[in-house]
Amino acid sequence: MTADRRAQTVENPTAVIQELYRAHASSSDLPRLVADHFSKLFLSQSTFASIPPLNVQHPPESHRDRALVRFRAMVQDTSLSTEMYLGEHNDGSCGGWGMYASDDSGSSGAGDVDYANLQECNVVWATTVPAESSWCRDELDGGNSGVVQSPSVPTASSRAHKYPHPEREHFGVQVKIYNRENIESYKASDVVTFVGILSSEPCGLDQTQEDVADAPTLHVLFTKPHTPNNLPRPFPRVVRQSHGGAITSVTAEPSPREAEDTPQIREELMSWIADEALGGDCQAAEWVLLSCISKVQARTPLLLPSPLVVSRFPLPPPVPSTSPSAAAPLPTLSAVLNLLLPLSHSLPLSLDSLNKSNFTPESKDEDLHAGVLQLPQGTVLLVSEGGVREGQLHERGLMNIYALQQVMDTQTLTYVFPFSQFSFPTDITCVILADGRKSTFFRTVLNVPLRAPTDPAAIAALYKPADEVRVPSREKLDAFRDLVVGARCGKVDVPEKTSEHIQTQFVRARQSDRSVTADDLIRWMAVAKLYALSLHEPSLSVETWQRAKAFDDQRKALVTV
Incomplete structure (x- = not known):
């Protein structure tokens, strides 16, 4: 009935x-x-x-x-x-x-x-x-x-x-x-x-x-x-019983069995990202993975995702002169993120797009016009600076850069009205591809140089179209998505034992190097929690803390080279 x-x-x-x-x-x-x-x-x-x-x-x-x-x-x-x-x-x-x-x-x-x-x-x-x-x-x-x-x-x-x-x-x-x-x-x-x-x-x-x-x-x-990710996924990962791409085990069984192959799936995921989109650089791929699972943790006090710059990323191959209207190719990383994330968008920057687009919503004649950055919470934004050439950046272009920097720094986006403007909360994680040693336009804390071959064929592979990406099997791709989206849904606690270890190590670091500040501790903690999330560990262990800190130290060493 x-x-x-x-x-x-x-x-x-x-x-x-x-x-x-x-x-x-x-x-x-x-x-x-x-x-x-x-x-x-x-x-x-x-x-x-x-x-x-x-x-x-x-x-x-x-x-x-x-x-x-x-x-x-x-x-x-x-x-x-x-x-x-x-x-x-x-x-x-x-x-x-x-x-x-x-x-x-x-x-x-x-x-x-x-x-x-x-x-x-x-x-x-x-x-x-x-x-x-x-x-x-x-x-x-x-x-x-x-x-x-x-x-x-x-x-x-x-x-x-x-x-x-x-x-x-x-x-x-x-x-x-x-x-x-x-x-x-x-x-x-x-x-x-x-x-x-x-x-x-x-x-x-x-x-x-x-x-x-x-x-x-x-x-x-x-x-x-809806949740900020649009799709819920369990944290930690569970053994999947799938139907049509959706996990059914979470609701079908009172206590789904936790997956034991998460470290292996994580390694395979990093290798796939590196091979398909980053010229084989597994370290850069790991940083991209950590960025993809970062999100706004809290607003009081502010615990925001740090934007990541992948520096020394080669410029796209030149567009043939026979096709002057053809757009520059998107980095293959765009297609890879699209396969992994529920919400992702690529923003290729150029002087033309910066000077003519509106990144912020603006009310005109009592009608709110959307801005490029009016995106759902939980979006990962891939910003590519490779299309910017010499020329003049106008006032609108400067305001657009300021708006994106504001999103990175405060996770707020300004809405412009005729006689006022208001800022509304966002949750947009930014990954920036820059061809120089750092971003041309944006201030960031995390910078990892790409270590990839620079011959023409290798550079072309960084910009191959989406239909040339080698997509894993459906079962493997589902596991990749469960890991990434589940990590975005997860939360990591810091036990007292780990907390004491971190405090002791920070004091020792300050004693041996006066340049170490509280900002370094904040960055180490953020990276360590993301590292634990990527392993689907609900609790931050001393071992994972040590691995994450060493991982960040390696990144810093590469930046200074």
Whole structure:
């Protein structure tokens, strides 16, 4: 019976709302009842997956009017005006969720409105998730489930300025939220799955214009929040029982068995990163791995991820003169990170992109235009300086560099409004590829020189396209992802024994070298915790501390060469 009810709900969610309204006509909080009913009906992972997804493979145009869909999205703009609607029409039918009175119902005139029935809903603008990798999308949306899906319609966006990277396939949706409990919890750049009824309505962004265009509109029934990584993975790693790329053992077994091959998987992962993207430099690959699992640990006191510079990274091969419009190739590391991380984005810098792009969101005519750095929390950003040539950096270029440096230093991003600006928290880990001994533009603490061959063939291999990357077997790639994403979800404690050892060693280091400061201790602690996370060790042992400190000492020695 429940399965039939669920199928009927997918087929006609509007009728279900009307039934709920008739059953609870006297309730003063119908939106909460609707949210509770639908969320309980699709509570399990398998039943939730039965809701058709709204994504770039299945954009709004491919769904019928008033279809039930689930839309995993990044909240881009929360500044849209709230909207009033009739909770009940004159004919006694339910209002809201895009259900409007018909022209012949006798309630079309303003004088016929019962103002006691007026209610309020919040409106936000949400977009497909920027920086989301295709494997993450497939796992969350069931792309590998083997279900035959309807062909997609080419995705076009009439409001490309509201997406951080308009050259990428994307779309935006006007989202109307009727259950206003915890409405203040929705912040710009949050990733949320909105489940609701899809329609097309006049866009609230165009209310000040004469011609108001329609926009895809989602009338929300209930929502599901996401972790900063989009995908949960166990920490420490467990023996995987997979189906379609998703771990099922965590929920299927009360106590999944902890994996014993994590050190071996870690070594194989570093070797793969080094061989495919870093010219065989395993030490640089290990630093990239540690950076990929770093994140904001706390804001009081500040425990932020340190940006990593991979210096002496060769410039890309010159673009043939016969193809003047061809873009410089992306580092292969971009494709490798895309295969490993749920959220990653590559930002190739050039004078043209710095001088013409907006890295920070900016409100223009009461419409928030997205910035390049308006990314979901948990994104790893690969910044390449190889495309910058001699020329003039204009004011906008300088402001863009400042904005990215601010993200690195404080993990905040400034949103610019006509008469003010506000900073909002971010969680973006930066890896910078620089051809010199250090970054040309950015101040960083961690710098590891790339030690790779510099012959033309070796340099070309650093920029080979994604389709030439040797991808491991599915089983091995799943293990790599479990290690990286699980480490990002993990937390490391420092036992008293290790803490005492660290304090004693720091005192001795200060006595033998007066240049050692508290900043060195902070860096050693951060590196040691990342090292333990990469080994999926919940507790920092003295042995791991020693290995991590020696690892950082090797890096410093390379920088001074």
